Amino acid sequence: MNHDQYPDSYIRGILNTVKTIAMVGFSPKENRPSYFVFKYLLERAYRVIPVNPGYAGKEILGQRVYAKLSDIPEPVDMVDIFRASEHILPIAQEALTLEPKPRVIWMQLTIRNDEAAKLAEDAGLKVVMNRCVKIEYGRLSSEISWMGVNSRTLSSKRAQVLGKGVQRMSIGAGTPSEDKKD
Amino acid sequence: MADADRIPGFSTLSIHAGAKPDPTTGARATPIYQTTSFVFDDVDHAASLFGLQTFGNIYTRIGNPTCAVLEERVAALEGGTAGLAVASGHAAQVVVMHALMTPGDELVASKKLYGGSINQFNHSYKNFGWNVAWADPDDMTTFEKAVTDKTKAIFIESIANPGGVITDIEAVANIARKANVPLVVDNTLATPYLCKPIDYGADVVVHSLTKFLGGHGNSIGGMIVDAGSFNWSRDKKYPMLCEPRPEYSGIVLHETFGNFAFAICCRVLGLRDLGPALSPFNAFLILTGIETLPLRMQRHCENTLFVAEWLSQRPEVSWVSYPGLAGDKYNALAKKYVPKGCGAVFTFGLKGGYDAGVKLVSNVDLFSHLANIGDTRSLIIHPASTTHKQLSDAQKVQAGAGPDVVRLSIGLEDKEDIIADLEEGLTAA
Numbered sequence: 001m002n003h004d005q006y007p008d009s010y011i012r013g014i015l016n017t018v019k020t021i022a023m024v025g026f027s028p029k030e031n032r033p034s035y036f037v038f039k040y041l042l043e044r045a046y047r048v049i050p051v052n053p054g055y056a057g058k059e060i061l062g063q064r065v066y067a068k069l070s071d072i073p074e075p076v077d078m079v080d081i082f083r084a085s086e087h088i089l090p091i092a093q094e095a096l097t098l099e100p101k102p103r104v105i106w107m108q109l110t111i112r113n114d115e116a117a118k119l120a121e122d123a124g125l126k127v128v129m130n131r132c133v134k135i136e137y138g139r140l141s142s143e144i145s146w147m148g149v150n151s152r153t154l155s156s157k158r159a160q161v162l163g164k165g166v167q168r169m170s171i172g173a174g175t176p177s178e179d180k181k182d
Numbered sequence: 183m184a185d186a187d188r189i190p191g192f193s194t195l196s197i198h199a200g201a202k203p204d205p206t207t208g209a210r211a212t213p214i215y216q217t218t219s220f221v222f223d224d225v226d227h228a229a230s231l232f233g234l235q236t237f238g239n240i241y242t243r244i245g246n247p248t249c250a251v252l253e254e255r256v257a258a259l260e261g262g263t264a265g266l267a268v269a270s271g272h273a274a275q276v277v278v279m280h281a282l283m284t285p286g287d288e289l290v291a292s293k294k295l296y297g298g299s300i301n302q303f304n305h306s307y308k309n310f311g312w313n314v315a316w317a318d319p320d321d322m323t324t325f326e327k328a329v330t331d332k333t334k335a336i337f338i339e340s341i342a343n344p345g346g347v348i349t350d351i352e353a354v355a356n357i358a359r360k361a362n363v364p365l366v367v368d369n370t371l372a373t374p375y376l377c378k379p380i381d382y383g384a385d386v387v388v389h390s391l392t393k394f395l396g397g398h399g400n401s402i403g404g405m406i407v408d409a410g411s412f413n414w415s416r417d418k419k420y421p422m423l424c425e426p427r428p429e430y431s432g433i434v435l436h437e438t439f440g441n442f443a444f445a446i447c448c449r450v451l452g453l454r455d456l457g458p459a460l461s462p463f464n465a466f467l468i469l470t471g472i473e474t475l476p477l478r479m480q481r482h483c484e485n486t487l488f489v490a491e492w493l494s495q496r497p498e499v500s501w502v503s504y505p506g507l508a509g510d511k512y513n514a515l516a517k518k519y520v521p522k523g524c525g526a527v528f529t530f531g532l533k534g535g536y537d538a539g540v541k542l543v544s545n546v547d548l549f550s551h552l553a554n555i556g557d558t559r560s561l562i563i564h565p566a567s568t569t570h571k572q573l574s575d576a577q578k579v580q581a582g583a584g585p586d587v588v589r590l591s592i593g594l595e596d597k598e599d600i601i602a603d604l605e606e607g608l609t610a611a
Contacts, residue, residue: 031432036235043236109440132440142202143237146245148253148449149264149442150199154190156210158203165223167231167238169205 003117003129008153011136014104014126015171018077019047022069024091025082026050028060034082037134044137044162069094078104080133081111088113096123108132141169192375193476200254214466215247234430234450244454248462252469256405259374260387263410264445266453267403267465271370271390272302273458274404278366278386280456281422281447282334285311289335290328292319292349294342297569297581319349329361336363340379341371344589345582346503346528348515355383364412371527375479376520385412386444393556397471397478401464406448410441422447478594483523485600486592492601493530498608504528526592527555536585539564545610548603555591560600563589
């Protein structure tokens with residue numbers, strides 16, 4: 001995978017198939033990017049499990065926080081990481097010990113560790129680096145277009161509204177609640 | 183084309199970028215969302231919107247779905263990451279500088295700018311404590327010399343209004359990069375069809391949409407495009423972007439929004455607090471105009487070169503300043519930056535001086551005598567007797583508005599009719 005530029009189909013495929021996301025480096029502070037992404041993904045029907053040793057055992061927005069990935073008692077589809085690039089390798093190594101293995105390791109904006117990416121890809125995982133899950137979901141669902149952002153998508157098909165309520169868009173084919181294979 | 187890896191061409195983007203069918207009604211043309219406000223699902227949704235935790239619409243002063251289509255359209259055409267539509271080109275400049283400058287800071291600007299911008303920088307900005315240092319686009323060392331440790335931005339026009347000056351964008355971008363300040367380029371006269379400043383190192387592009395983008399002389403509007411290229415956190419020089427914002431419970435915009443943080447900053451701190459929002463109706467008219475931008479610019483350039491060449495052969499004319507003319511001072515730069523054409527605005531001099539200028543604007547009939555540019559209609563103005571009348575003769579010459587100067591904005595009429603009208607104006611007793 002060329003980690004400088006991901007095809008939309010690659011990102012869309014990931015976001016349309018993962019259901020349970022473990023969020024490493026999660027902060028319960030409401031002004032932190034990880035909290036934004038956490039809340040946004042919960043509202044879009046993903047199961048999001050926060051990971052932060054400082055808050056282990058607490059519940060944030062109804063979700064129990066775990067100290068580390070290996071403490072999570074259920075299968076995880078994707079590990080979403082909010083830690084600086086130099087701290088990624090041990091997190092990726094720990095992710096690869098999970099049983100079953102997650103299918104995706106995602107590193108947030110400004111985070112890139114090619115060694116960790118190679119390790120994960122060699123183990124059959126998909127990897128995304130230096131991208132924000134929330135921004136990518138918003139971009140592919142057209143929600144982000146409300147902020148004047150160049151979504152780099154063109155279509156004469158109607159964008160999909162997500163569930164009930166207003167101002168929520170879906171990334172189309174397959175909502176997270178539907179079981180879909182790559 | 184949602185998943186295609188190929189990048190669509192300019193004409194396709196001019197029509198489609200930002201404008202998918204309406205998600206609820208399926209309306210194919212962009213609806214005019216003529217509403218002040220948008221309902222919330224519940225208090226939590228409202229809190230998420232106000233806290234920037236989710237994407238969506240709150241109030242048309244901050245954002246509106248019709249304006250958003252226009253924002254994405256122009257951002258896509260310029261090759262930027264995001265756009266922000268505002269009420270006018272002047273509003274775009276104020277909102278950009280508000281995001282970059284604090285009292286005592288300096289802006290380095292080309293002295294070859296639209297006169298209204300020179301006024302804004304020289305006089306209005308003083309009230310904010312923003313100081314301007316002028317540089318000469320014909321001498322790059324003047325930009326280098328003007329940069330100090332208080333400089334927060336460099337500002338140029340790609341094609342300068344009114345005099346057909348082409349700025350060496352790449353050379354200025356290199357100076358900006360060395361100083362680690364963003365380069366802001368006003369691309370109004372060129373439009374992204376003729377020149378994309380981001381390709382040459384611009385960090386922010388601004389527009390008066392009123393001119394060629396809207397193109398029909400019916401709506402005032404402005405646009406800010408974020409190139410996504412500048413590192414706002416590097417020197418901690420831009421507190422609006424790199425420091426926790428008390429307005430939003432401590433959010434750091436650059437960290438949260440990455441390569442479109444500048445556009446978000448201009449929206450949620452600039453537009454929200456200063457207030458120059460674009461009307462959705464104007465956004466709709468400008469969007470309709472942009473759909474034909476490539477076709478119009480081709481005809482504008484073709485007509486203008488024809489008229490400029492014709493004028494340069496006339497006995498009444500002493501000089502023509504249009505970079506598209508062989509032998510023009512800026513012809514080489516034009517070949518690099520605007521190879522498809524040099525736009526539709528230029529000046530020329532009349533041997534008969536002030537009186538001949540007054541006579542010409544009075545005697546033309548197809549040309550409209552007014553202060554705008556970038557219309558389907560051909561426009562004419564004699565600056566010395568109108569926009570620059572209050573200046574001394576010396577000041578007029580300095581501003582490129584000497585007594586003999588006439589400015590034209592060539593429209594989309596048949597070019598034979600345009601020159602027939604000019605000929606009548608030039609030869610009338």
